[in-house]
Every structure is written in structure tokens, then in C-alpha cells.
Amino acid sequence: xxxxxxxxxxxRALTGMINELTRxxxxxxxxxxxxxxxGSQILFRDVPARELTARRLLDAIxxxxxxxxxxxxxxxxxxxxxxxxxxxxxxxxxxxxxIYVLTDGRPQDVASCCQMRVCH
Numbered sequence: 001x002x003x004x005x006x007x008x009x010x011x012r013a014l015t016g017m018i019n020e021l022t023r024x025x026x027x028x029x030x031x032x033x034x035x036x037x038x039g040s041q042i043l044f045r046d047v048p049a050r051e052l053t054a055r056r057l058l059d060a061i062x063x064x065x066x067x068x069x070x071x072x073x074x075x076x077x078x079x080x081x082x083x084x085x086x087x088x089x090x091x092x093x094x095x096x097x098x099i100y101v102l103t104d105g106r107p108q109d110v111a112s113c114c115q116m117r118v119c120h
Contacts, residue, residue: 010102011058017100018057021049030095032084035061036077037069045084077101 021029031052033043043060044052061067078101085097 013102014057014061015054018049018052018054022052030088032081033057033060034077034080034084035064035066036073037066038071039066039073040076040080041066042080042084046088074101 018031020026021031026049029049030046031049032045032047035041035043041064043064044057078099081099081101085099088095088097
């Protein structure tokens with residue numbers, strides 16, 4: 001992700017997402033953010049979108065020790081995201097759950113992904 005053509009795209013995509021979630025008339029949603037590299041880390045969990053600015057999100061990513069490493073642990077990230085989603089469904093079955101995975105497309109744990117049935 002640490003490339004001239006990748007990280008700027010990520011920051012624009014995340015900024016656009018937060019702007020869309022917080023625009024006037026947007027349905028209130030909860031946002032959780034998991035970063036991943038060699039391991040995974042929850043940066044935000046169940047934060048109302050209106051309380052999360054793009055700058056706050058990008059600052060948290062920039063300060064994560066998982067930013068720009070040479071390993072992509074997609075299984076760890078999906079495991080954490082899956083637990084957050086399961087907890088959300090248990091809390092409120094009517095609240096839609098969405099999981100977005102933003103990656104540079106080079107996971108090193110493909111065999112483990114296949115065991116989780118997330119590769120196709």
C-alpha cells in the first residue's frame with residue numbers, strides 16, 4: 001500500500017466514504033475500522049459515523065504500527081471484522097452489516113483464507 005499510486009487512492013476512498021456517511025439526510029450508522037498487515041488492530045468499534053471525521057480516521061491509520069508493512073494478514077482482519085459483525089447482529093438484527101476490505105491485493109495468507117472460505 002506504500003506506493004505513490006495506492007495510499008492516495010485509499011485516503012480519497014475513505015474520505016469519500018466518511019463524507020457520504022455523514023452527509024445531511026444520511027441514515028445514522030455505526031462504523032468500525034480494522035487495519036491489517038502482520039496482525040490486525042481495531043482502530044474504531046461501533047462509532048456513530050457522525051462522530052468520525054475523515055481526518056480522525058486517517059490520523060488513526062497513520063499512527064498504527066500496522067501501516068505499510070510487508071505482510072497482508074487478511075484472515076486476521078476478517079476474523080476481527082466477523083466478530084464485530086456477529087456482535088452487531090446479536091445486538092440489533094435489523095441493523096444492516098457491511099464489511100469492506102481495502103487491500104493492495106497481495107495477501108500472503110492465501111491458504112488460511114481458503115480455510116475460512118473467503119477466497120474464490
